[in-house]
Amino acid sequence: MADYASETVGWYVWLSELSILPQEYQYIMRVISSFFITLALTPIVPIIALVIYDLILWLWRLAAASWSARSAMRSDVAAQLPKHPPINTTAPAR
Numbered sequence: 001m002a003d004y005a006s007e008t009v010g011w012y013v014w015l016s017e018l019s020i021l022p023q024e025y026q027y028i029m030r031v032i033s034s035f036f037i038t039l040a041l042t043p044i045v046p047i048i049a050l051v052i053y054d055l056i057l058w059l060w061r062l063a064a065a066s067w068s069a070r071s072a073m074r075s076d077v078a079a080q081l082p083k084h085p086p087i088n089t090t091a092p093a094r
Helices: 002-017 023-041 044-080
Strands: none
Touching: none
């Protein structure tokens, strides 16, 4: 079993070292690969930003509607309450 593990690691090392270009050009290949990976991911970033913006806008509108409904409910309750307590005219004066 120990041989199997070392064979797997040896195969991976052999594959990672396999290259068409000489060793001194591998850095340039990594830079070019990174550039094209970045170029491929470029359209995804605005889409993610728009989804996040839409989610924030939806939450803000939901909260604003909730706050306006609560304030309308409070104003309806406040309109039903008497503004001043009733004056008791039957109480004896001092």
